[in-house]
Amino acid sequence: MTPPDYEYLRKLLKDHSGLDLSADKQYLIESRLLPLARKAGLAGLPELVQKMKGGSAAFIAQVVEAMTTNETFFFRDKIPFEHFRDTIMPELLQARAGRKSLRIWCAAGSTGQEPYSLAMCLKEMSAALTGWRVEILATDLSQEVLEKSRAGIYSQFEVQRGLPIQLLVKYFRQIGELWQINADLRAMVQHRQLNLLHDFSQLGSFDVIFCRNVMIYFDQDTKTNIFGRLARTIEPDGFLVLGAAETVVGLTEQFKPIGDRRGLYRPGDSRVPVAKPAPARMAAPKLTAMAAGA
Amino acid sequence: MKTCLVVDDSGVVRKIARRIIEELGFFIMEAEDGDQALEICKHALPTAVLLDWNMPVMDGYEFITHLRRLPGGDKPKVVFCTTENGMDHIARALAAGADEYIMKPFDKDIVADKFREVGLVEATSPQIA
Numbered sequence: 001m002t003p004p005d006y007e008y009l010r011k012l013l014k015d016h017s018g019l020d021l022s023a024d025k026q027y028l029i030e031s032r033l034l035p036l037a038r039k040a041g042l043a044g045l046p047e048l049v050q051k052m053k054g055g056s057a058a059f060i061a062q063v064v065e066a067m068t069t070n071e072t073f074f075f076r077d078k079i080p081f082e083h084f085r086d087t088i089m090p091e092l093l094q095a096r097a098g099r100k101s102l103r104i105w106c107a108a109g110s111t112g113q114e115p116y117s118l119a120m121c122l123k124e125m126s127a128a129l130t131g132w133r134v135e136i137l138a139t140d141l142s143q144e145v146l147e148k149s150r151a152g153i154y155s156q157f158e159v160q161r162g163l164p165i166q167l168l169v170k171y172f173r174q175i176g177e178l179w180q181i182n183a184d185l186r187a188m189v190q191h192r193q194l195n196l197l198h199d200f201s202q203l204g205s206f207d208v209i210f211c212r213n214v215m216i217y218f219d220q221d222t223k224t225n226i227f228g229r230l231a232r233t234i235e236p237d238g239f240l241v242l243g244a245a246e247t248v249v250g251l252t253e254q255f256k257p258i259g260d261r262r263g264l265y266r267p268g269d270s271r272v273p274v275a276k277p278a279p280a281r282m283a284a285p286k287l288t289a290m291a292a293g294a
Numbered sequence: 295m296k297t298c299l300v301v302d303d304s305g306v307v308r309k310i311a312r313r314i315i316e317e318l319g320f321f322i323m324e325a326e327d328g329d330q331a332l333e334i335c336k337h338a339l340p341t342a343v344l345l346d347w348n349m350p351v352m353d354g355y356e357f358i359t360h361l362r363r364l365p366g367g368d369k370p371k372v373v374f375c376t377t378e379n380g381m382d383h384i385a386r387a388l389a390a391g392a393d394e395y396i397m398k399p400f401d402k403d404i405v406a407d408k409f410r411e412v413g414l415v416e417a418t419s420p421q422i423a
Contacts, residue, residue: 078417156379156397160404164411165384165395174381 073162109138112149328352
């Protein structure tokens with residue numbers, strides 16, 4: 001793809017969606033737009049850009065949609081959910097033992113795979129959570145995506161990405177060719193439409209915030225601004241989980257990475273140490289000594 | 295080298311599966327039915343078995359019940375790969391000792407995901423988008 005074409009796409013996406021593509025996101029453009037080009041019967045990306053310049057608003061909308069819609073799997077990237085099970089929950093079970101309640105926010109909940117993966121994690125450790133009130137709030141920009149999440153209905157293809165077969169059997173029921181996550185898990189997740197660019201202080205405070213693969217779309221200033229507001233909505237000893245390609249480094253001092261726990265962050269002013277041995281009843285705790293903050 | 299026995303009565307499916315699983319770093323053996331597959335396993339147990347359900351002579355379900363009774367037959371990771379996509383079939387397969395279950399049609403991503411799930415291939419670094 002030629003630099004002028006790249007620049008054209010970059011500017012157009014920024015104007016239409018706030019999506020900010022840095023110069024190194026060529027692969028992202030190719031992986032998202034080549035299928036679209038083929039579907040439109042075009043030879044490749046130069047032809048696609050040509051067609052966009054031709055001024056078809058509907059086609060431009062398709063391009064923006066393809067670039068901003070995030071693919072999502074159950075237990076996507078695995079590691080964040082291991083952190084949740086092995087680091088976050090053991091610690092919060094101790095820290096919140098008095099009030100026995102937890103609030104978790106999926107800030108880019110998309111079609112539900114992430115909040116429901118967390119719900120399944122919680123179900124798997126339900127013995128340790130007897131008498132607890134755990135709230136999962138899933139928000140997303142798109143009302144349509146939230147509708148899908150609420151319904152909790154997935155295609156055969158979707159339930160085969162990232163979801164161990166044992167969990168499919170345990171937590172889903174079959175409706176013809178589709179699969180629906182069970183009602184008790186759906187009841188664990190609240191849904192709400194939300195644009196992260198707008199004020200979200202009314203949501204209250206959270207012990208855990210999953211905010212994965214959404215920051216990559218914003219420019220530096222917007223990222224810093226959102227991190228600042230996340231810091232005000234997270235408990236001082238809470239946990240922030242970012243996507244694999246995301247970081248706070250150079251953007252904010254309000255969150256610090258946790259030693260060897262990739263993608264896991266704590267509020268920067270927290271003096272609460274991270275690791276304590278997990279209670280024996282936790283499933284597969286793998287906690288070892290590690291540094292608090294970094 | 296890790297070995298994978300691909301068991302399916304369709305030559306086309308075996309060919310597609312072979313290509314995908316070879317890319318994951320396996321040496322591939324093929325069988326057209328459960329009986330052929332069992333003979334191969336009695337000779338040398340593979341690391342993994344990709345197993346169709348409906349086949350002539352001996353079906354996949356019967357094969358896995360025999361396999362799991364062989365000496366060391368609990369070792370191979372068995373991944374069903376079948377058009378039988380009902381909850382009842384999946385539950386039966388798991389009860390018989392299957393490790394994972396793929397509902398056809400399948401693609402490379404699904405096979406790689408499922409092989410990763412049961413530890414046959416190492417997790418790659420997470421995708422960015």
